[in-house]
Each structure stands twice: as C-alpha cells, then as structure tokens.
Amino acid sequence: MKPTIAIIGSGSTGSAFATRLAQQAYRLLLFDQDSSKAQTLAKNLLQTGHSVDVEATDCKVTACWEADVLILAVSESAKKAVAEQIQQVATCKLVINLATLAGPDQATNTHAGEELQQWLPNSKLVHVWIAPSKNGTLLDTAFITGQHEEAIATVADLLTVSTLTPIVVEDWSA
Numbered sequence: 810m811k812p813t814i815a816i817i818g819s820g821s822t823g824s825a826f827a828t829r830l831a832q833q834a835y836r837l838l839l840f841d842q843d844s845s846k847a848q849t850l851a852k853n854l855l856q857t858g859h860s861v862d863v864e865a866t867d868c869k870v871t872a873c874w875e876a877d878v879l880i881l882a883v884s885e886s887a888k889k890a891v892a893e894q895i896q897q898v899a900t901c902k903l904v905i906n907l908a909t910l911a912g913p914d915q916a917t918n919t920h921a922g923e924e925l926q927q928w929l930p931n932s933k934l935v936h937v938w939i940a941p942s943k944n945g946t947l948l949d950t951a952f953i954t955g956q957h958e959e960a961i962a963t964v965a966d967l968l969t970v971s972t973l974t975p976i977v978v979e980d981w982s983a
C-alpha cells in the first residue's frame with residue numbers, strides 16, 4: 810500500500826511536490842499556516858483527476874500523526890518551530906526536508922541538516938534538493954542525502970515515481 814504523505818507548507822516547492830505525488834495517487838495531507846493556501850492547493854489537485862486523494866488539514870500535528878511520510882516544505886526560519894511541534898508524532902517516521910542550497914557544494918548547508926536532526930532526533934531525516942536551471946526553474950534531478958540507508962532508498966523510489974532522477978550524495982559537499 811502506498812504511504813500517506815503529509816506536506817507541511819503549500820508554497821511553491823510544497824505545491825510542486827504535491828502535484829507530482831498526487832499524480833501518482835499518493836494520499837496527501839496538506840497543511841499551511843495560511844489554511845487557504847492548503848485548501849486552494851487541495852482543490853486544484855482534486856480537479857485534476859479521479860484518482861487524486863488529497864485533503865487540506867488545519868492541524869499539522871494530526872496530519873503528521875496520520876501520515877507515514879512527512880515533507881517539510883517551509884522556509885528555513887520556520888523549520889525549528891515546525892520540528893518542535895511535530896517531534897512526538899514524527900518518531901520513527903521518514904521526514905523529507907526540502908533543503909535550502911545555492912549549490913550542493915555549499916558546506917554550510919550541512920549544518921542546517923544537522924540542526925534539523927537534533928530537533929527531530931527520532932526521525933529518519935532525508936534532505937532533498939532539486940537542481941535549478943540557470944533561470945531558476947527546477948530541473949528533474951534531485952540530490953538526496955541522509956543517515957538512514959533504508960530511508961534514502963524509500964525517498965529515491967518516491968522521487969523516481971514522481972519523474973525526478975535521484976542522485977544520492979554522501980553530503981552536500983561531496
């Protein structure tokens with residue numbers, strides 16, 4: 810059975826991921842601090858096809874409790890607060906962090922990942938960064954890194970079915 814996925818943040822990246830995953834018939838639970846954004850995204854996705862199973866929710870903790878996989882699609886500055894709020898319900902779960910990077914060679918971003926793991930100590934954290942083209946649009950190659958091999962393999966599968974090409978790197982500076 811396909812996992813249920815909670816996406817926290819319905820901005821540009823969260824929406825792009827939700828669109829890809831909805832097309833693959835994953836059950837999605839969408840949350841944004843502005844509930845109208847999650848509701849609009851859910852409505853738009855539901856209009857795209859019969860097999861789409863998407864719900865906007867007004868409680869991120871409930872969404873993360875119900876879901877098998879969690880995706881953090883909020884700004885870097887919001888991640889600590891979100892992590893602290895979902896920490897209990899994210900125990901043992903796969904958490905996908907949509908990472909902030911100007912390029913996979915920027916070692917400073919490794920620290921952001923380490924901090925997030927401290928805030929989510931019992932979660933299987935995997936960082937995903939999608940390569941942008943020169944004009945800033947996202948390409949189809951996704952770099953992924955993390956400490957849990959099984960979680961990385963799951964994320965690689967998830968990205969592949971979402972028509973992204975995953976490339977596993979040891980760390981962002983690799």
Ligand SMILES: NC(=O)c1ccc[n+]([C@@H]2O[C@H](COP(=O)([O-])OP(=O)(O)OC[C@H]3O[C@@H](n4cnc5c(N)ncnc54)[C@H](OP(=O)(O)O)[C@@H]3O)[C@@H](O)[C@H]2O)c1
Nearest residue numbers: 818819820821822823841842882883887907908909938939
């Ligand atoms: N190449 C890549 O892989 C790539 C590209 C772009 C972004 N990213 C990363 O993806 C993440 C999201 O970026 P984005 O461009 O999608 O940002 P965005 O468009 O600003 O979307 C983030 C959404 O999350 C909402 N939010 C903020 N704090 C929240 C909270 N505490 N709880 C729930 N929702 C909250 C924001 O609401 P407000 O607007 O009200 O703040 C906004 O709707 C960032 O870490 C970014 O660095 C990666």
